[in-house]
Amino acid sequence: MLLRLATLMILFSLARVLFFLCNYKFFADESAANIIKAFAAGVRFDAATVAIFNAPIIVFWALPLRMRSWKFPNILAEMWFLVLNFFALLVNTIDVKYFSFTFRRMGSEIFDQAPMLHEDSSIYRDIVVRYWHVIAIGIIFAWILCLCPVRLGLVGKTERIRRRDFAYFFIAVALLVIGIRGGLQGRPLKPACANIYAPTTQMASLVNNTAFNIFHTTVRTSVPRLRYFDGDDSRLCKFSPIHKRGNLSGLGVNFEGKNIFIIILESFSAEHIGALDNQFKESPNVPFTPFLDSLIEKSYVFDGFANGLISIDGLTSVLLGIPPLLNSSYILSAYSQNRMESLPSLLQKNGYKTLFFYGGRRNSCNFDSLRRKAQIEECYCVYDYDGPPSDISGWGVYDEEFFQFVAKKIDGVKKPFLSVLFTLSSHHPFSYPERLHGKFPKGNGDEPVQELIAYTDYSLRKFFETAEKMDWYKNTIFVLVADHISGPQERYYKSNLGGYSIPLIFFDPTGKLVGKSNEVAQQIDIMPTVLDLVAMDLDYFSFGSSLFDKTASRFAISYKNGVYQIITKDFVCRFDGQNVVEFYERSDFLLEKNLVSDSSYAEQIGDLGDFMKAFLQHYCESIRNNAMYVPPGFVR
DSSP: OHHHHHHHHHHHHHHHHHHHHHTGGGGTTSOHHHHHHHHHHHHHHHHHHHHHHHHHHHHHHHOSSGGGGOHHHHHHHHHHHHHHHHHHHHHHHHHHHHHHHHSSOOOGGGGGGHHHHHTOTHHHHHHHHHTHHHHHHHHHHHHHHHHHHHHSOOOOOOOOOOHHHHHHHHHHHHHHHHHHHTSSSSSOOOGGGHHHHSSSGGGHHHHSOHHHHHHHHHTSOOOOOOOOSOTTOGGGGGOOSEEOOOOOTTTOOOOTTOEEEEEEETTOOGGGOHHHHTTTOSSOOOOSOHHHHHHHTTSEEEEEEOSOSSHHHHHHHHHHOOOOOSSSOGGGSTTTTOOBOOHHHHHHTTTOEEEEEESSOTTGGGHHHHHHHTTOSEEEOGGGOOSOGGGEETTEEOHHHHHHHHHHHHHTSOSSEEEEEEOOTTSTTOOOOGGGTTSSOOOGGGOHHHHHHHHHHHHHHHHHHHHTTSTTGGGEEEEEEESSOOSOOSSGGGSTTGGGBOOEEEEOTTSOSOEEEEEEEEGGGHHHHHHHHTTOOSOEEOSSOOTTOTTSOOOEEEEETTEEEEEOSSEEEEEOSSSEEEEEETTOTTOOOOOTTOGGGHHHHHHHHHHHHHHHHHHHHHHHTTOBSOOTTOOO
């Protein structure tokens, strides 16, 4: 058994060598040291693949029972070994050339290509002729695999079971579990982890294993193939993810070269912020956020909505401009290695230093995978905190202490900078320093998050008091936005409308950015808005649009339980992928009167339905075709 598994490991390593050689141009700029590190990291993914695909036969061959030598079960085990491992090696071999078209490891979406291949059988012939050498190598791998049972011998007859056989069995099972998890780390290995273990983001595909990627993405829904309109259909032009720098003439100010500080507030729904919630309160307003309330009076504030319901989706929306319209988070999907540019990578082109701060563990909620994908240069977490251990509890460092740490770190970095701070304390287990217990109001219905939101608001006040004494403060634009809502108490915030309502605040200490907009804003709008504010004169790809672009459509999109939702200033439209299934006026805050059958709204329903179809078609085709960037020579 060990010889068979060792043979598989060697074959997977050879497949990675072949992958590297056939795609050498993609990795040509990498150093020899990085290439070696990538191959070493790849062994971990190969081991996990071998463990996953061979788990049943490893358990069977290690059983401390005589049946492990019976003929019929062994025939089934041999068939399993040959078929599953042949598939695993085959897809790794195919990906040697498939990668050159997609620039990412193949995922379960490859199964969606079968209908396309059946449309023209000549595709098969062209593949065989053009890539005969890859096919030949695949045949060699298959031949070696078939030799394993013959040359290495079938399982010998078990005459009797010895005590050590039981020890071998438990050791085998323990090693199998470790192998399937990809090691002893806190979270099991996932395709997105290739971004963590790769020396550079560019090399994540070299680290990954195609069979491993397919296995993990099969249980997640791939991006559907949606084509509502032909390419020349005018309705498809209702939305475009490719933007030029917006027109900021209405602001009358220039923020070019300003630092950008994005603060993502854990669980800060609009319900918890007094200055944003007066319209929907059914019970007395408790001042959980006195500091934010005062800051809002001096800021530019929008009617903000989250694109998703979990933290990683909020961060993905803000940094990558990609809304979470899949059944799983984008960064955990088969498409996480797509080519794309992020807010940090675009700002780096203008000389910005990029940093990410989070008081918890580095890859909690897959943050580090996303941070690397976004190409943020430096990351500081609980392990980098230099304060006393008493400042750390539960999830990580208390917000007050960590925010002070952040302010001091920022004070010493190269300017201009983009800093992203993800707050922590208003997340389970909802702990804060005992010295402050009793200082903050408790929420209605004993909702624990609200007390911690009050603590984080207090911590923000302390942070700004420290920051305003530093030279970089007045040359910085602060963006404050929540990742998602939490602890809804009022009926509005339990609805499909209020359930996405969050703060979205732009604060300029010099007072040049003040106002309140009733236009709808979403997390994916932050990336293009920041690029416009700092006058980035380039074309860029984003599913959002600048909030100061007066020509752009204003909407917020989300997805839950198989239904897409779009919110505009006047309406809420819900779409199941084929038809508009619900349609409401925004003034119907609780979404109680479905107007989808009301003929007087037919025009509005048709327009929003076409807009959503155009958005989803661009979204799906861009992601499926790995085209989430501005193509060379693009003319708008």
